[in-house]
Structure formats: C-alpha cells, structure tokens
Amino acid sequence: MQSVQKVLMVVAVLGAGAGVGSALFALVTPGELQKQEMLKEMPEQDPRRRDEGKRNQQLVMATLQEAAATQENVAWRKNWLVGGGGRSA
Numbered sequence: 001m002q003s004v005q006k007v008l009m010v011v012a013v014l015g016a017g018a019g020v021g022s023a024l025f026a027l028v029t030p031g032e033l034q035k036q037e038m039l040k041e042m043p044e045q046d047p048r049r050r051d052e053g054k055r056n057q058q059l060v061m062a063t064l065q066e067a068a069a070t071q072e073n074v075a076w077r078k079n080w081l082v083g084g085g086g087r088s089a
Contacts, residue, residue: 030038043049 039045044053
C-alpha cells in the first residue's frame with residue numbers, strides 16, 4: 001500500500017509541475033500580432049541589410065571559385081578583394 005501511495009504522490013507532483021510549466025509557457029509565448037511586429041523589426045527585413053548579405057555571399061562565392069581554379073592558397077591573402085598577393089601553396 002505504501003508503494004501505491006508513493007507512486008500516486010510522484011504522479012501528482014509531476015502532473016502539477018507539467019501543469020505549471022504549460023501555464024507559464026502559454027503566458028510567455030507571444031501572440032500572433034506580437035510575432036508579426038517582431039518579424040517586421042528583424043534585421044533581415046531591411047533591404048540594405050539584405051543587399052549587404054547578397055554582396056558578401058557573392059564575394060565568398062567568387063573567392064571559392066578562384067580558389068578552385070588556382071593553386072594559390074587564397075586563405076593567406078590580406079585583402080580578399082584583390083587577386084594574388086598571398087603566399088604560395
């Protein structure tokens with residue numbers, strides 16, 4: 001009988017903890033309007049930021065393509081925007 005009582009007590013405590021956790025999660029989670037406002041304020045929504053990201057991605061891809069086409073170790077370059085000038089591999 002003691003073991004049944006302990007099991008019921010553990011189940012009750014775990015259930016109460018899960019209930020409190022679920023309630024706190026429901027209170028803290030933003031609503032749909034708050035989510036829309038947060039998305040509008042994200043830096044990725046700024047056109048200048050997107051253009052900057054595209055430019056960086058283009059530079060990285062150009063560097064990778066050049067690295068694949070040459071034997072030079074492009075990682076040693078001081079200025080990646082300029083071809084050559086680094087240590088040889």
